[in-house]
Amino acid sequence: MGRMMGGGLEATIMNHYRFLNHDEVQFDFIVQEDSDHIPSKEILDAGGRIYTVPSYKNLPNYIKTCKRLFTEIRPDIVHSNMNALSVFPLRAAKEAGIPVRIAHSHSTDNPNELIKTTAKALLRPFSKMYPTHLAACGTLSAEWLFGKAAMRSGGIHYIHNAIDLQRFVFNQDKRHALRSALGISENQFLIGQIGRFSTQKNQSFSIDIMQRLIQIDPNAMLVFLGIGDTMEDIKKKVAKLGLQPHIRFMGLRNDANAWYSAFDALLFPSLYEGLPLTVIEAQAAGLPIVTSDHVTEEAFINKQLITSVSLQSNPTVWAQTLVDTRTTSNRTTADHIAVLQDAGYEIRDSAHDLQQWYRQISPRPKA
Structure with a gap:
């Protein structure tokens, strides 16, 4: 891993780790020492080990x-789950x-992030130099890196x-409990954005959207779940615009699955993505999603x-697009799970597929 911050990449790895047969396959986690959130107890309880290394910087x-x-x-x-940076480990x-x-591509890039994109462009030609096997979350991320x-x-x-x-099936009781804890009525329009605070996730633009949304719906609220390097700047922007009554920062939560039931829509204005886990989770909950056109259509299962x-x-x-989603929501009657399972x-x-692949490519003699 790189710097662990409780984001979608880490969640994908941990999701698979939980469902591996650890008598057959076990992970050692190598993470950067500047990580903000390492799920140490869960890893150690499952028999894994954790090693820290200096930042790649x-x-x-x-x-x-x-x-x-x-x-x-x-x-x-x-x-290695470090995208273009996998060349180094x-x-x-x-x-x-x-x-x-294994080099595993989880993402792409964005021309607006000049320094990051330049660094990635320099590293991409070397992406196939050191791995013996290539992996990706989808075709867009595969083509971008390999x-x-x-x-x-x-x-x-x-x-x-x-x-x-x-775990993500819509739950009316969880919806009521979370909204009550926030003091939000059933009739209020509650938008969520889940992800680490970074330029990529574009939370600053979400604030601009909320500034316009409350002119249409004065009772609308936005909840952020996550932490990250740009969070303090976003909080300052919220304060400067006087939007504190409409925006809540909930930090890194271990009950994100329940929040999809509490939300009326998911806001996802990312500048770039590979195949975002959050969008998959929201679809499992039957939650309407307003996403940027820079997110791969591979993620749009439902x-x-x-x-x-x-x-x-x-x-x-x-x-206005967010407001329009309120009339199309169908949370309780459609079988959103079946669509994703079939995909x-x-x-x-x-996890079973991953375990079989590891066994197939392992240098150990097959039992």
């Missing part, structure tokens, strides 16, 4: 520490003689951003729940 020390760790613990497989793994090395030739060769293993679908809006559209258009997003099935 101190690159020589990072590679040296990774190589030392790989030499000491001798894993059968190194599975996988180089260390190759130098340490690890026979199976290229069209790798896709045509059929050499990419796809690992769905799967979830425990039943299309009746999705409204895509251009990031070039002004905040008023986004606000391969049930975690038990995906």
Whole structure:
């Protein structure tokens, strides 16, 4: 892992980890020492181990520490979840003689993040130099990191951003309890945004949207779930615009599944994504989603729940689109779970597939 912050990438890995047979497959987690949220108890209770390494920003020390760790613990497989940055731990793994090395692409890039995009562009040509196997959450992220030739060769293993679908089924009791705790009535329009606070997730634009939305619906509320580097700047913007009565910051929660029942719509104005876990979770709950046109359509399994809006559209258009979703909500009668299960997003099935793949590519003799 890179820096663990309780985001969707970490959730995807932990979702699979929970449903692996740990007598067959066990993980050691290598995470950066500047991580904000490492689920240490759950990992250790399941028999995993956790090792911390310096940030990749101190690159020589990072590679040296990774190589030392790989030499000491001798894993059968190194599975890197750092997108374009996987070149560094996988180089260390190759130098340490690890026979199976997986590069896993979870995301893409965005031209507006000039420094990050430039760094990724420089690293992408090396993405296939050190891994022995390639993995991705979807075709967009696969093509972005590994290229069209790798896709045509059929050499990419796809690992769905799967979830425990039943945990996200709409629940009226959870809805009532959470809204009551916030002092929000059943008739108030409650929008949610779940994800780490970062430029990519575009929370600043969400504030602009809310400023317009309350002109249409003065009782509307927005709840943020997550933490991250830009959170304090977003809080300052909210205060400057006098929007505190309409916006709540709930931090990192372990009951995010219940919040999908509490919300009336999910706001998802990301600048770029691979295949966002949050969008999958919201669909399992039958929650209407207003998303940017920079999110891959691969994530739109239940299309009746999705409204895509251009990031070039002004905040008023986004606000009106949110209001329009209130008339299309169908939370309790449709079988939203079946649609996602048929598409391969049930975690038990995906974890079994991952376990079988590990066994297939493992250097250990097959039993």
